[in-house]
Amino acid sequence: MADAGPSRVVSMNLCTDQLAMLLAAPGQLASVSYIARDTRASAMADEAMAYPINHGLAEEIYLLQPDLVIAGAYSTFTTTAMLRRLGVPVVVFQPANSLSDVRDRIKKMGEVLEREAAAADLLAAFDRQLAALDIEADGRPRAALYSANGYTSGPASLAGQILEAAGLANVAAELGYDRSGRMPLEVLAMADPDLLVGTTPYPRASRSEDILGHPVVRHLAAQGGAGQIRDADWVCGTPHVLRAVETLAQERRDFLNRERSE
Amino acid sequence: MSLLSVRSLSVTLRNRPVFRDVSFEIGPGEFVGLLGPNGAGKTSLMRASLGLIRADGDSSLAQMSASDRARAVAWMPQSREIAWPIPVERLVALGRLPHLPQGRTLPPAEQAYVDRAIERMGLDAFRGRAASRLSGGEQARALIARALAQDTPLLMADEPAAGLDPAHQISSMQVFADLAAEGRSALVSLHDLGLAARHCTRLILMAEGGILADGPPAEVLSTELMAQAFGISIWHRETENGPVFQPLEVL
Amino acid sequence: MIRLMLFLSGTVVILFLIALTAGPADVSARDSLAALFDDSYGPLSLVMWEIRLPRALLAVIIGAALGLAGAAMQGYLRNPLAEPGLIGVSSSAALGAVIAINTGLAASATLGLPFAALAGALMGVFLVMALAGPQGGSLTLILAGIAISAMAGALTSLVLNLSPNPFAANEIVFWMMGSLADRSFVHVGLVLPFAVVGAVILLSLGRGLDALTLGEDAAQTMGVNLKRVRLWLVLGTASVVGGATAVAGAIGFIGLVVPHILRPLVQGQPSRLLWASALGGAIMLQMADIAVRLILPSRDLKLGVVTALVGAPLFLHLIYKTRKGLV
Numbered sequence: 001m002a003d004a005g006p007s008r009v010v011s012m013n014l015c016t017d018q019l020a021m022l023l024a025a026p027g028q029l030a031s032v033s034y035i036a037r038d039t040r041a042s043a044m045a046d047e048a049m050a051y052p053i054n055h056g057l058a059e060e061i062y063l064l065q066p067d068l069v070i071a072g073a074y075s076t077f078t079t080t081a082m083l084r085r086l087g088v089p090v091v092v093f094q095p096a097n098s099l100s101d102v103r104d105r106i107k108k109m110g111e112v113l114e115r116e117a118a119a120a121d122l123l124a125a126f127d128r129q130l131a132a133l134d135i136e137a138d139g140r141p142r143a144a145l146y147s148a149n150g151y152t153s154g155p156a157s158l159a160g161q162i163l164e165a166a167g168l169a170n171v172a173a174e175l176g177y178d179r180s181g182r183m184p185l186e187v188l189a190m191a192d193p194d195l196l197v198g199t200t201p202y203p204r205a206s207r208s209e210d211i212l213g214h215p216v217v218r219h220l221a222a223q224g225g226a227g228q229i230r231d232a233d234w235v236c237g238t239p240h241v242l243r244a245v246e247t248l249a250q251e252r253r254d255f256l257n258r259e260r261s262e
Numbered sequence: 263m264s265l266l267s268v269r270s271l272s273v274t275l276r277n278r279p280v281f282r283d284v285s286f287e288i289g290p291g292e293f294v295g296l297l298g299p300n301g302a303g304k305t306s307l308m309r310a311s312l313g314l315i316r317a318d319g320d321s322s323l324a325q326m327s328a329s330d331r332a333r334a335v336a337w338m339p340q341s342r343e344i345a346w347p348i349p350v351e352r353l354v355a356l357g358r359l360p361h362l363p364q365g366r367t368l369p370p371a372e373q374a375y376v377d378r379a380i381e382r383m384g385l386d387a388f389r390g391r392a393a394s395r396l397s398g399g400e401q402a403r404a405l406i407a408r409a410l411a412q413d414t415p416l417l418m419a420d421e422p423a424a425g426l427d428p429a430h431q432i433s434s435m436q437v438f439a440d441l442a443a444e445g446r447s448a449l450v451s452l453h454d455l456g457l458a459a460r461h462c463t464r465l466i467l468m469a470e471g472g473i474l475a476d477g478p479p480a481e482v483l484s485t486e487l488m489a490q491a492f493g494i495s496i497w498h499r500e501t502e503n504g505p506v507f508q509p510l511e512v513l
Numbered sequence: 514m515i516r517l518m519l520f521l522s523g524t525v526v527i528l529f530l531i532a533l534t535a536g537p538a539d540v541s542a543r544d545s546l547a548a549l550f551d552d553s554y555g556p557l558s559l560v561m562w563e564i565r566l567p568r569a570l571l572a573v574i575i576g577a578a579l580g581l582a583g584a585a586m587q588g589y590l591r592n593p594l595a596e597p598g599l600i601g602v603s604s605s606a607a608l609g610a611v612i613a614i615n616t617g618l619a620a621s622a623t624l625g626l627p628f629a630a631l632a633g634a635l636m637g638v639f640l641v642m643a644l645a646g647p648q649g650g651s652l653t654l655i656l657a658g659i660a661i662s663a664m665a666g667a668l669t670s671l672v673l674n675l676s677p678n679p680f681a682a683n684e685i686v687f688w689m690m691g692s693l694a695d696r697s698f699v700h701v702g703l704v705l706p707f708a709v710v711g712a713v714i715l716l717s718l719g720r721g722l723d724a725l726t727l728g729e730d731a732a733q734t735m736g737v738n739l740k741r742v743r744l745w746l747v748l749g750t751a752s753v754v755g756g757a758t759a760v761a762g763a764i765g766f767i768g769l770v771v772p773h774i775l776r777p778l779v780q781g782q783p784s785r786l787l788w789a790s791a792l793g794g795a796i797m798l799q800m801a802d803i804a805v806r807l808i809l810p811s812r813d814l815k816l817g818v819v820t821a822l823v824g825a826p827l828f829l830h831l832i833y834k835t836r837k838g839l840v
Contacts, residue, residue, distance in 0.1 A: 148680050149813075150695065184537040184810060185695045186560040205614050207687055208680035211695045216563045314730055332736030343728035345591035346781035359724055360736040392781065408727065412735070 096237020580794015583768020609633020
């Protein structure tokens, strides 16, 4: 491995964690963030168990003596600035908002880890899977993305792109949402979506997620199907989003079949 | 029939005995003035006989249930509390509370008690004024009227005359004396010995941790007792205008 | 008095109708009201029955509960500054609710949530009474309130921060400021029994509170059993505030503003103020809830923001007026 770029890489963001785990050479990745082990947020929680974890604090990361730190755009600015001041190179990844962003990030991760070959393989596989999805063009049921606190996602978000890739029309787009924002419950009810795509709630209730149990949400979910299917696959711009597209496409087929049989 | 019977009552406040072994009875038709220097325990004696503070010994009022007691005695405390800007008429009507079932409006028969109390204290002009915004003396009269409206056989008041102008001091004393004449009774603590001499039918003098004297004004307001209780010399004569009492100087 | 009650009740009804017709969904008032009685409106009927109706009902119930609690506490403490939100009762109730949600008690027992909030409120009222009873005066009352609010607020934040649910930590503002957004009939069912029981208790205290106008000594000799009044006051207040806070968070200032405005209209009599403040509280919370929906419909503006904007200046004014008693 003497020729291969950085040899002690620390990732401190859930999404870069996953890309790094997919692409890093054995022994190259020294630590991932603790969230990478959280099954609800991380699509690679099992893999993450093999790596030491960090909590995104400058002190603990510096003590790992990394020769490269990979952070997300939402990592604390003070932490990355401090690491840079201490002479640690930091690369910041922007979040992916579309499937083409996902390809970009895979490529970029290949470059910073100097694992271009592995990245090219992963990209090829990604393209193959995407092509294999084969979403038939007829019938685009209207779907609404709905998560804690009544947030929805528009077409310019990764979740919105997943929705479209699965052959669904985004209700949020009809209503003028571009990225994400709060959609009042009654606006959702009046929009009367065919499919309601909700998030899987965390253990231990919170008021933010209460709304997913609101009679209106339950009613909409019951009439169209889908329901609380958003999980870790949706969170990050990694090849795992294709699993999300696949699951969603299946929901769409089920819905269309139900509709035809009625 | 006794309206208040107190037997060997003792009160200790913060480990300091206030008075010990006090006994007296009040029958109908008496206007009893309660005299004594500051700290002699006048307020404590009245509150203990009402059962408002812990005391050893017996008091007929303290043994009653709260609702029975409310029909047996009306009490006007020294602190003239009127928490809200409630009109004088409503304030006086509060005195009817113990006699009313859970209703809110006063029936006409009850209104008569209120009107009579207002008239007795000369408060007609103040009926609609907010009681909490009246002057101190006016508030005192409104509170006396409130106690009168409770229409109990016994009325107890702690320094009701303090802060009143001379005319209203005299007329208030006259109201208590009238009650006694009607066969009801009043137990009133006083600092003005001149008023006590002229209006009360009986005086209880507290000093030295107990009752020093208990009897008609002429006997209690004697030169010796006044010297002993207050440390003052006095001038006290029966005149053609009634008894006249004047404290002279500190001994 | 009767005219005042009619006016207040009429306003409650009118605001209720406005609340039913105001919302982010763009529908005419007539259609939305008609949809209440007609299923053929489709999603609009769903909106009316499951979103707007419970929200409008909650505004009435919770507003009335808070107005009543304020009037009752002020009557007992003989202090116009006593208000469940300011003296820490609401924040203690919120603490109870948050603990119930985060220990799973709320999910496992039907009435676990409001009962826990009631227990929290009970602790808050008890502490306030112990620290600043009727003789305590305004300064002790406010200081006790600050201390209890700070403590309960800190513990609430702690519990939320410890929660494994990442959303929980962001909910501190809800529990501190209160909101009726997206509540359902489930929540109406949670608050109603507590509001009704508490209201019956508090309304029965009118006579004792009237007598207390003249101070404790006088009230006692007027046949009022002070210990019983105190006990029922504590239980009644904890019940209404606990129920209200469990579903809507801690909404402040209603119990301060409403009795203050209505007191002159009932000639200062505490017993009449109880009923009037219940209706007035319903009016104020309805107005606040309509306002948050009209001003920033997509942002979930918190109710406590609106009530505090109205209430805080009045609170300052009251402190200014009672400052002689403060020293």
